[in-house]
Amino acid sequence: MAFILTVLGLVAVFRYHNNKNITNLYSLHSWLGITTVFLFACQWFLGFTVFLLPWASVWLRSLLKPLHVFFGASILSLAIASVISGINEKLFFSLKNATKPYSSLPGEAVFANSTGMLVVIFGLLVLYVLQASSWKRPQVGITTEGQPLLRERE
Numbered sequence: 150m151a152f153i154l155t156v157l158g159l160v161a162v163f164r165y166h167n168n169k170n171i172t173n174l175y176s177l178h179s180w181l182g183i184t185t186v187f188l189f190a191c192q193w194f195l196g197f198t199v200f201l202l203p204w205a206s207v208w209l210r211s212l213l214k215p216l217h218v219f220f221g222a223s224i225l226s227l228a229i230a231s232v233i234s235g236i237n238e239k240l241f242f243s244l245k246n247a248t249k250p251y252s253s254l255p256g257e258a259v260f261a262n263s264t265g266m267l268v269v270i271f272g273l274l275v276l277y278v279l280q281a282s283s284w285k286r287p288q289v290g291i292t293t294e295g296q297p298l299l300r301e302r303e
Contacts, residue, residue: 152193155186178234185227192220222279229272236265 166173174183199205199213240251240261249255278284 152190155189159186176234176238178231178238181227181231181234185224185231188220188224188227192217192224218279222276225272225275229268232268233265236261 163173165171174180195213196217199210200217240258244251244255244257251258
């Protein structure tokens with residue numbers, strides 16, 4: 150569902166730019182966004198074909214799992230960077246000719262900056278959960294202190 154909404158969003162952006170005669174893919178925000186979408190599509194396809202379908206061997210899954218986790222965290226980080234750069238780009242364009250410039254911190258700037266900070270906090274929390282061993286799925290045959298119920302009785 151997320152990928153479908155992402156593609157629909159890209160179609161809407163390109164149509165809007167073409168209708169308003171705005172150049173496509175000229176900013177850092179757009180480059181980050183396209184890179185994020187491309188990597189997300191690759192990650193989704195790899196995850197679907199290797200981890201969801203039953204044809205892949207355990208050896209292949211265990212080989213690709215660290216890469217899958219790394220690229221998942223990288224895609225999240227790129228998405229956060231895309232959102233933040235998009236918020237800034239929108240503020241610079243919309244407050245450029247306003248009565249109150251962005252540097253005077255009008256209400257729109259406070260709202261946008263607060264939204265950006267919430268996105269960063271959300272991303273950091275997700276990255277923490279990804280790295281915290283107590284939140285990780287237990288691996289077959291390996292127990293840790295965070296999994297006392299899975300230990301064999303002595």
